[in-house]
Amino acid sequence: MNWKRLEFEAQVKYLERVLSPRRSRLRPYLALFGLKNYVLLKNGFLVSNSPSVTWYLRQLARSGLPESYWKVRGQLKYLANRGVLKEVKTIKPIENSARGVGRLTRIQLSEFYLNEHCFLSTSQALKKIFRVESLSDLYGR
Numbered sequence: 287m288n289w290k291r292l293e294f295e296a297q298v299k300y301l302e303r304v305l306s307p308r309r310s311r312l313r314p315y316l317a318l319f320g321l322k323n324y325v326l327l328k329n330g331f332l333v334s335n336s337p338s339v340t341w342y343l344r345q346l347a348r349s350g351l352p353e354s355y356w357k358v359r360g361q362l363k364y365l366a367n368r369g370v371l372k373e374v375k376t377i378k379p380i381e382n383s384a385r386g387v388g389r390l391t392r393i394q395l396s397e398f399y400l401n402e403h404c405f406l407s408t409s410q411a412l413k414k415i416f417r418v419e420s421l422s423d424l425y426g427r
């Protein structure tokens with residue numbers, strides 16, 4: 287999705303369809319938490335945050351929406367394919383102590399950041415979806 291080519295209203299309508307709670311009850315919340323993470327990173331409140339699937343799971347649990355890892359991962363990948371989020375893959379070494387031998391194993395982690403080109407349109411679409419004037423009221427849920 288090329289966000290720079292679309293007009294603002296077209297972006298909002300597209301996002302309303304993609305983030306519609308009728309299609310998935312998780313997508314609007316995942317976009318909301320991606321937006322929250324973006325604002326916190328831009329304002330310098332988060333120093334080293336990695337919004338992986340487990341980070342989104344914790345945010346959902348705080349909001350009272352417990353979900354399975356694989357379902358959330360699938361929805362995050364869907365939003366990344368639609369251009370709402372950016373998937374950043376990193377390789378992280380972890381200690382593997384199988385059979386008492388301390389080896390390092392490298393695993394690939396995916397982090398999901400909000401696409402900065404659709405910040406305003408995402409916030410506008412979420413305001414319409416959640417029917418609120420300000421999204422900051424929803425962050426505390």
